[in-house]
Structure formats: C-alpha cells, structure tokens
Amino acid sequence: MKTYEAIGAIETFGLVFVLEACDAMCKAADVELVGYENVASGYISVIVQGDVAACHSAVEAGIAAVEKMNAEVYSSVVIASPHADLNKLIERYQLVNLLPEEEGDAS
Template sequence: MQAIGLVETRGLVVAIEALDTMCKAANVRMIDLKRVGSGLVTVIVEGDVAAVTAAVEAGKQVYTVTGGELVSSNVIPHPHPELALAFTL
C-alpha cells in the first residue's frame, strides 16, 4: 500500500458517485466504504501516491457538481503498515 485516500460525505448516494469517479479517474482500488452514522460515509481507496491524489481530487469535484456535502478528504502517502488493520480488506 503506497497511499490511502479518504473522502467523507453526508449521504450514501453521493459517496458512491464519488467512488465511481475516483476509480475511473486514476488507477486506484476501493478498500472500504464506512457508514459512520448521522449520514456520514467515508470512501477509502488505495494506490500509488500520484493516483490516489488524482482520485481524491476527482472525487471532491463530484460534490461541486451534485451539490452534495463534502465533509472531509485526505491523502496519506506511505501509511504505516499497521494502518491497514483498521480496514476490512
């Protein structure tokens, strides 16, 4: 795992649309989709640093087009190996 990208939104439909856009924009793979509660959904992808960065940026653009609520986004380059234990693979 070279990088992890996270996009958090309020609402499942727009999160799935963002995930679709992210996977089409760059060579990334979904590793998890977490529904936290209160409508919060986090999409997590992995790939090389450049691909994950491009995917997260593309995913964020979905929210400007759809009017969905982007809560947060982040790219973690070269994450610690034990971080993968937090995700259901």
C-alpha cells in the first residue's frame, strides 16, 4: 500500500450526501478515495488520502457540498502526519476490499 502524508475523512448521514461529498473532494484536490464505511443507521464515513494541503482542500470542499444540499456533516478530520499503524485501519476500508472479486480473478 502506498503511504501518504495525510488522511482526511467526512461523516454524514445518507448515501446521496456521501456521494456528493466524495465527488467534491476528488474534484477539488489531488486526493485518492480510499474507501467508505457505513458506520451505523445510515451514518457513512468516507476517507481520502493525499498530501496535507490536498486533504484540507478536499475535506473543506466535501463539507461545503454536503451543506449546500442542506444536510449536516457530523464530523470531519484531517490527520496531517498519521502514525504508521493507521495504515492497518485504512487498509480495512480500501475500496478493493469492499468490491466483489471479478470472474476469472482467482488467485
């Protein structure tokens, strides 16, 4: 797994708002969408990685996009210099771990 300088995350309620946040985040800055987690009862968190400035820009853009839809961002964070052990947590939420295997993709 590639190591990044920073991670950013947004948590809101509902898939539509998370999709809007993800779209805004990825368009606003040079970040990579790591994945998402349906936390509980419709609360969904989305995680991006990139350099510190890009993660700050992405999180700000995601928050603005959700608020523009008259929804609430319940929490957000940018961790500028994450401890190496956070990679263990981030790996769990990677999109490749959430998608079904393609046919003929047996290892």
